[in-house]
Amino acid sequence: MEYQKRIEKIQRTLRRQKLDAVLIGQPANRRYLCGxxxxxxxxxxxxxxxxxxxxxxxxxxxxFRFELQAKAEAPTATVLLYxxxxxxxxxxxxxxxxxxxxxxxxxxxxxxxxxxxxxxCAGLGITTVPLTGLVEALRLVxxxxxxxxxxxxVALNEAVFQEVYAQIRPGQTELELAIAIxxxxxxxxxxxxxxxxxxxxxxxxxxxxxxxxxxEVLENQPLMIDMGLVLxxxxxxxxxxxPLGKASDRYLEIHRLVRRAQLAGIKAIRAGVTGxxxxxxxxxxxxxxxxxxxxxxxxxxxxxxDVHEDPRLSSRSGKRLKAGMVVTVEPGIYIPGWGGVRxxxxxxxxxxxxxxxxxxxxxxxx
Amino acid sequence: MEYQKRIEKIQRTLRRQKLDAVLIGQPANRRYLCGxxxxxxxxxxxxxxxxxxxxxxxxxxxxFRFELQAKAEAPTATVLLYxxxxxxxxxxxxxxxxxxxxxxxxxxxxxxxxxxxxxxCAGLGITTVPLTGLVEALRLVxxxxxxxxxxxxVALNEAVFQEVYAQIRPGQTELELAIAIxxxxxxxxxxxxxxxxxxxxxxxxxxxxxxxxxxEVLENQPLMIDMGLVLxxxxxxxxxxxPLGKASDRYLEIHRLVRRAQLAGIKAIRAGVTGxxxxxxxxxxxxxxxxxxxxxxxxxxxxxxDVHEDPRLSSRSGKRLKAGMVVTVEPGIYIPGWGGVRxxxxxxxxxxxxxxxxxxxxxxxx
Numbered sequence: 001m002e003y004q005k006r007i008e009k010i011q012r013t014l015r016r017q018k019l020d021a022v023l024i025g026q027p028a029n030r031r032y033l034c035g036x037x038x039x040x041x042x043x044x045x046x047x048x049x050x051x052x053x054x055x056x057x058x059x060x061x062x063x064f065r066f067e068l069q070a071k072a073e074a075p076t077a078t079v080l081l082y083x084x085x086x087x088x089x090x091x092x093x094x095x096x097x098x099x100x101x102x103x104x105x106x107x108x109x110x111x112x113x114x115x116x117x118x119x120x121c122a123g124l125g126i127t128t129v130p131l132t133g134l135v136e137a138l139r140l141v142x143x144x145x146x147x148x149x150x151x152x153x154v155a156l157n158e159a160v161f162q163e164v165y166a167q168i169r170p171g172q173t174e175l176e177l178a179i180a181i182x183x184x185x186x187x188x189x190x191x192x193x194x195x196x197x198x199x200x201x202x203x204x205x206x207x208x209x210x211x212x213x214x215x216e217v218l219e220n221q222p223l224m225i226d227m228g229l230v231l232x233x234x235x236x237x238x239x240x241x242x243p244l245g246k247a248s249d250r251y252l253e254i255h256r257l258v259r260r261a262q263l264a265g266i267k268a269i270r271a272g273v274t275g276x277x278x279x280x281x282x283x284x285x286x287x288x289x290x291x292x293x294x295x296x297x298x299x300x301x302x303x304x305x306d307v308h309e310d311p312r313l314s315s316r317s318g319k320r321l322k323a324g325m326v327v328t329v330e331p332g333i334y335i336p337g338w339g340g341v342r343x344x345x346x347x348x349x350x351x352x353x354x355x356x357x358x359x360x361x362x363x364x365x366x
Numbered sequence: 367m368e369y370q371k372r373i374e375k376i377q378r379t380l381r382r383q384k385l386d387a388v389l390i391g392q393p394a395n396r397r398y399l400c401g402x403x404x405x406x407x408x409x410x411x412x413x414x415x416x417x418x419x420x421x422x423x424x425x426x427x428x429x430f431r432f433e434l435q436a437k438a439e440a441p442t443a444t445v446l447l448y449x450x451x452x453x454x455x456x457x458x459x460x461x462x463x464x465x466x467x468x469x470x471x472x473x474x475x476x477x478x479x480x481x482x483x484x485x486x487c488a489g490l491g492i493t494t495v496p497l498t499g500l501v502e503a504l505r506l507v508x509x510x511x512x513x514x515x516x517x518x519x520v521a522l523n524e525a526v527f528q529e530v531y532a533q534i535r536p537g538q539t540e541l542e543l544a545i546a547i548x549x550x551x552x553x554x555x556x557x558x559x560x561x562x563x564x565x566x567x568x569x570x571x572x573x574x575x576x577x578x579x580x581x582e583v584l585e586n587q588p589l590m591i592d593m594g595l596v597l598x599x600x601x602x603x604x605x606x607x608x609p610l611g612k613a614s615d616r617y618l619e620i621h622r623l624v625r626r627a628q629l630a631g632i633k634a635i636r637a638g639v640t641g642x643x644x645x646x647x648x649x650x651x652x653x654x655x656x657x658x659x660x661x662x663x664x665x666x667x668x669x670x671x672d673v674h675e676d677p678r679l680s681s682r683s684g685k686r687l688k689a690g691m692v693v694t695v696e697p698g699i700y701i702p703g704w705g706g707v708r709x710x711x712x713x714x715x716x717x718x719x720x721x722x723x724x725x726x727x728x729x730x731x732x
């Protein structure tokens with residue numbers, strides 16, 4: 001990937017903002033800028049920080065445990081270890097590099113960490129400056145090579161879905177199916193699932209984020225599967241809902257309505273429209289049919305190195321879409337006690353419309 | 367679990383600190399106080415916040431996707447939804463409850479979120495106060511029922527290890543073994559792995575946090591497996607290293623040294639000693655044998671609802687251990703290009719020593 005070009009873009013922004021350097025800790029941003037793929041074990045256990053000066057080489061600061069991985073994955077960065085913690089290393093390194101102003105990620109730095117950093121830096125005459133969206137702004141519009149990777153991630157995700165779908169039988173549990181899916185993902189080369197796989201049967205499908213349980217999937221009941229994986233650093237995310245056996249009339253009515261809403265959303269997507277407009281296009285279809293109260297979440301979200309990233313397709317997103325953005329389109333109707341239907345595909349925004357990245361048609365148009 | 371008693375302890379602390387309420391978002395803290403088990407999808411996507419007033423009932427604030435799970439799991443809390451985001455709900459709710467001062471978790475609140483909260487609250491005359499360790503302080507010393515759950519988690523983790531260990535053959539890949547372990551965990555009732563399972567063969571075992579790859583495990587080479595699971599909300603964490611086949615003399619020397627260091631650490635553990643003292647007891651054994659530079663991480667960490675929590679057994683931990691704390695003891699020696707050995711058990715701190723929670727003896731005393 002084009003790490004050096006991305007770094008140069010960040011460096012130009014730093015110089016424009018009169019900042020001497022920025023610390024990048026958000027794992028997807030870190031990976032985007034240098035290729036280092038170690039995930040954080042939660043925000044309290046960082047696998048490293050990238051220090052990007054306004055000029056010159058970048059430094060990947062990490063600890064002993066990740067030294068070999070950092071050196072192997074991020075050859076464009078100089079790897080430095082912090083045996084006594086990040087702050088101690090920074091306090092030695094920043095003055096050496098002549099850094100007097102240091103940006104940090106306000107959206108991925110803990111309040112306590114930012115406070116300690118500000119205080120210690122001030123002691124050395126270094127100003128800390130909270131930044132938001134610095135790297136995320138670059139990640140919004142995908143490069144061609146990134147779209148190719150997302151395409152491959154989507155294709156593998158669909159292949160996994162198909163392999164498991166062919167074997168689903170009433171009496172299996174949600175958990176067995178979720179395990180089968182995640183095992184198949186990893187056997188076929190995914191790094192890991194991009195989120196905890198959702199398998200929800202019957203009325204449990206009314207929980208949009210159901211945790212798969214020791215619950216048997218039942219004949220003639222809806223089954224919702226929401227799954228995604230990471231392949232070569234890029235995520236996929238897809239939902240299919242289908243009746244296991246015979247669908248009731250009510251099921252068919254709701255399923256078709258959700259699909260109509262999805263198609264209305266897809267039709268509304270092109271460069272220049274806002275996320276709100278797209279959300280509204282899909283939502284109106286559901287509201288007009290009297291089910292508006294049962295569609296309680298946003299229509300979609302960006303997908304890239306993170307499975308949930310900007311842009312959002314929601315009633316609160318006033319930003320305009322650009323060509324090269326990748327988003328999900330995933331309307332849903334969830335009726336407590338009865339169940340739910342969600343259908344989710346991914347698309348690339350184009351200048352005159354969008355390209356649907358999914359080719360799987362399982363139970364979409366019924 | 368004793369949610370009400372835990373809440374009352376927090377409320378006493380709030381009253382002592384003259385705070386009207388505290389917001390709890392750290393997932394383990396949230397679960398500890400009310401039973402709600404949904405994980406966050408990273409710190410940027412909270413599955414909810416617990417609002418604990420200094421007096422009276424607690425509120426679990428979440429969104430549509432988690433409503434049913436929140437109500438089912440946290441009956442002691444009043445569940446409120448935030449269709450327009452947490453901040454909007456808080457700004458309506460706090461004045462209604464007469465809250466004039468609001469604590470928040472400095473160690474689990476993003477800099478940007480804390481800033482927005484402070485600003486918006488100030489507009490309503492509400493002061494925000496960063497707190498650290500409020501709930502973590504309670505979680506440090508485990509209740510009997512918690513130790514029972516940890517015991518069960520350790521036992522299941524060992525059973526999974528044994529099941530997979532019996533089937534390991536040269537030619538399998540690290541990834542296959544990691545998948546077999548994680549599949550077995552979930553089949554046998556674990557909620558999920560407590561961290562990404564580590565399976566590292568040969569010289570790759572020199573990476574303390576190796577990611578399992580498409581690499582065949584080789585005969586007469588060391589194999590390191592570090593695995594843990596979550597059962598009923600409580601974590602386990604265990605590492606075994608063993609030669610697959612015949613061990614070289616050098617392997618045996620290093621393995622026995624690591625085990626001696628582990629036993630020295632275990633022997634040093636009892637209420638009243640510092641984490642540093644315990645770390646030093648184990649480290650000295652390795653340093654005396656000339657391998658000090660190859661043991662680059664801390665000796666151990668607390669385990670509970672989080673797999674990595676306080677107390678730490680490290681050269682920087684000056685706090686004294688208390689009876690009822692649960693920690694890992696996991697010395698390691700990692701030689702780049704050759705490989706590594708780590709052995710990890712969990713113990714409960716007692717007044718006169720400690721109790722080792724593991725009963726598995728695979729390749730410990732050789």
